[in-house]
Amino acid sequence: MAIEGAKLDVNGIVGQLMSIEQRPIAALNKKEGNYQAKISAYGNISGALSSFQNSVQELTNLEKLKTLKTTSSDPTIFTASSSGKAAKGSHTLSVNSLAQAQKLAVAGQASDNNNIGTGTPTKLTFDFGSIAGGNLNEASGKYTDTTFTTSGQGVKTVTIDSSNNSLQGIRDAINSAKMGVTATIINDGSDKPAILTLSSNNTGVNNSIKISVAGDPDLTALLAHDPAGVQNLTQSVTAQNASFTVDGVNINKSSNTVSDVIPDVTLNLLDTTDTPVSLAITSDNGSLTTLVQNFAKGYNDLNKTVQDLSSYNATTKQGAILQGDSTVRLLQSQMREVLNTPIKDTGGAYTNLAQIGVTIQKDGTMAVDTAKLNTAIEKNPTDVASLFATLGRPSDPLLTFSTAGSNTKAGSYPVRITQVATQGSFAGCEDYDSLIIKRGKNDELDVTIDGVNAAITLSEGEYTVAGLAAEVQSKINGDNTLAKAGVSVSVSHDQFGYIITSNSFGSKSSVDISGEGLRNIFGEAPVVTQGTDVAGTINGAAASGSGKTLTSTEGAALGLKVTVGGGNAGERGKVNYSQGYAQNLNTLLTAMLAKDGPLQSRQNGINTSIKDITSHRETLQQRLPLQEARYRKQYSTLETTLSNMSKTSSYLSQQLSSLPRPY
Numbered sequence: 001m002a003i004e005g006a007k008l009d010v011n012g013i014v015g016q017l018m019s020i021e022q023r024p025i026a027a028l029n030k031k032e033g034n035y036q037a038k039i040s041a042y043g044n045i046s047g048a049l050s051s052f053q054n055s056v057q058e059l060t061n062l063e064k065l066k067t068l069k070t071t072s073s074d075p076t077i078f079t080a081s082s083s084g085k086a087a088k089g090s091h092t093l094s095v096n097s098l099a100q101a102q103k104l105a106v107a108g109q110a111s112d113n114n115n116i117g118t119g120t121p122t123k124l125t126f127d128f129g130s131i132a133g134g135n136l137n138e139a140s141g142k143y144t145d146t147t148f149t150t151s152g153q154g155v156k157t158v159t160i161d162s163s164n165n166s167l168q169g170i171r172d173a174i175n176s177a178k179m180g181v182t183a184t185i186i187n188d189g190s191d192k193p194a195i196l197t198l199s200s201n202n203t204g205v206n207n208s209i210k211i212s213v214a215g216d217p218d219l220t221a222l223l224a225h226d227p228a229g230v231q232n233l234t235q236s237v238t239a240q241n242a243s244f245t246v247d248g249v250n251i252n253k254s255s256n257t258v259s260d261v262i263p264d265v266t267l268n269l270l271d272t273t274d275t276p277v278s279l280a281i282t283s284d285n286g287s288l289t290t291l292v293q294n295f296a297k298g299y300n301d302l303n304k305t306v307q308d309l310s311s312y313n314a315t316t317k318q319g320a321i322l323q324g325d326s327t328v329r330l331l332q333s334q335m336r337e338v339l340n341t342p343i344k345d346t347g348g349a350y351t352n353l354a355q356i357g358v359t360i361q362k363d364g365t366m367a368v369d370t371a372k373l374n375t376a377i378e379k380n381p382t383d384v385a386s387l388f389a390t391l392g393r394p395s396d397p398l399l400t401f402s403t404a405g406s407n408t409k410a411g412s413y414p415v416r417i418t419q420v421a422t423q424g425s426f427a428g429c430e431d432y433d434s435l436i437i438k439r440g441k442n443d444e445l446d447v448t449i450d451g452v453n454a455a456i457t458l459s460e461g462e463y464t465v466a467g468l469a470a471e472v473q474s475k476i477n478g479d480n481t482l483a484k485a486g487v488s489v490s491v492s493h494d495q496f497g498y499i500i501t502s503n504s505f506g507s508k509s510s511v512d513i514s515g516e517g518l519r520n521i522f523g524e525a526p527v528v529t530q531g532t533d534v535a536g537t538i539n540g541a542a543a544s545g546s547g548k549t550l551t552s553t554e555g556a557a558l559g560l561k562v563t564v565g566g567g568n569a570g571e572r573g574k575v576n577y578s579q580g581y582a583q584n585l586n587t588l589l590t591a592m593l594a595k596d597g598p599l600q601s602r603q604n605g606i607n608t609s610i611k612d613i614t615s616h617r618e619t620l621q622q623r624l625p626l627q628e629a630r631y632r633k634q635y636s637t638l639e640t641t642l643s644n645m646s647k648t649s650s651y652l653s654q655q656l657s658s659l660p661r662p663y
Helices: 010-021 023-057 167-177 217-223 285-310 326-340 370-379 381-386 465-477 480-484 518-522 581-593 598-658
Strands: 068-072 078-082 089-097 103-105 122-132 135-137 142-144 147-150 156-160 181-187 194-200 208-214 234-237 242-246 249-253 265-269 277-283 358-360 366-368 390-394 399-403 411-419 425-428 435-437 444-449 452-457 461-463 489-494 497-502 511-514 527-529 535-538 541-546 549-552 561-564 570-579
Touching: 010 023, 010 598, 023 285, 023 326, 023 581, 023 598, 068 078, 078 277, 122 217, 142 234, 147 208, 147 465, 156 167, 167 181, 167 194, 194 208, 208 217, 265 277, 285 326, 285 366, 285 370, 285 381, 326 581, 326 598, 370 381, 381 390, 390 399, 399 570, 411 549, 425 511, 425 518, 435 465, 435 518, 444 465, 452 465, 452 480, 461 465, 465 480, 465 489, 465 497, 497 511, 497 518, 511 518, 535 549, 581 598
Parallel strands: none
Antiparallel strands: 068 277, 078 265, 089 242, 089 277, 103 194, 103 234, 122 147, 122 156, 122 208, 135 142, 181 194, 242 249, 358 366, 390 570, 399 561, 411 535, 411 570, 425 497, 425 527, 435 461, 444 452, 444 511, 489 497, 535 541, 541 549, 549 561
């Protein structure tokens, strides 16, 4: 303590004492900095985990892994694509004609916005079907002596009134109805230049257009068009199927995009041929190889991030911020456990990654022997894919693995079917070989399909057996209420009579008919059959059936779903269900990155500690001014006391000096 006379260096003393008082705050700041560094490190690990998960998820889709390459020898003639289920091989194609849509033209008008007719509400009814027999006059664009047979797609209607009875209004009404017809207006430069054209949105001979008009006579004279009767429109393009051959087999299709000729292969026909064009379906090794290489790179990037943040540097003798961290050790041990555990019940040739050339090196990195991997993929791509993705392999070809639940365990599960799924139907036998439908007498049917009710009206006329079946199917499937509900039917006729069958399967599949036209079509005693759900067991335990899908409800197979496409009741083999490395890693990574996962929980704990530090620091900082004031008061008082003592000392010294000295 420095004393000059009676004065103290109070500022200096207090400053030094306050420096000591601030040491706990500095320690808290250092501790907080360490915590912040750990949160940043956990953030880096979370980012690396997310990046790795992206490459992992690319390997969880089995169909994506079993990629095939389709090669056309002339892509100007056709292109092709395939799923992983397609069979490898080669084919030859010859294209004779391409499918095209019918186009019709309305008689020209002086203007596209002039009103046509009086505005009386008029219903336009569009039906689609095929034109057969007779001849087409190329000059007039009209048919003679033809028949029109509805294709059963369902009729579509639109109403024209005083608000839209111009060509523009008719065009917009048709297009807004989205009925499968596109209307446009063109100008041909004549004295009546405005021409409304109608084009079917679908190609093929079964998509020719018939238009019935009920209402204003001017609109009827302009728009009514029956290929087998009065034709007020002219045909500019004839509906046509695609005609081609595959391996010498003649094929006709309504579309140029064909996916039901070569199983699991989609053909896109582009032009006709003079000479055959070849199609090759081969394994796409490069795609799967790239995915596996990306998987290894993602793992190595993650491994480097974790090592950088948790290792010890022997040179600097310093550990990284997360050295010895229990959460990091948990992550590393769980990933090693996943990668070191063989995959069971794949039903394939491989059970571990080393068998396909993927190995973990001594330094912890993952290496890929590309040559060995490609050999494995070429030999059996499905077996390679099963090492990564979730896979269900039924031994019965009529069983299809649908999906599995989060609790489904890998295993081999026997399936036994006690009842196959069936469709609901309504059947009966009419009294005549052909039927006459009369308006207001027997043209109405109340139908309930899969629990959805609708009222339909059959078109008046005399029908053949096949024609009436097509008419009933068309009207039912064309009803908006039924279509919105996603229900539809198939109508056929055999030696026992007509039968309407719901296109769905299961206990919800049903057909019920009533109304004026019932007896004419189905006779006096129609037979109603309710659909049934599939029933059976999976792994020996009762399973839940819904339509064609059988779902395990207990045990190790819990959540396993199998679609039963047909066949008989009885033992139906086994489903080998396996969860590959990518699937298991994805599950682990999802858990690690979850809001309640270990990484987030650790960060939440650190953030709580940081909040405690902030609160403690604020308390200390609030105390500092008070402590400084106390120090200043104490040392100011001491300075005063010392000053007084100095004065007293001086006084005593003076008094003593004035005393007589002894001799």
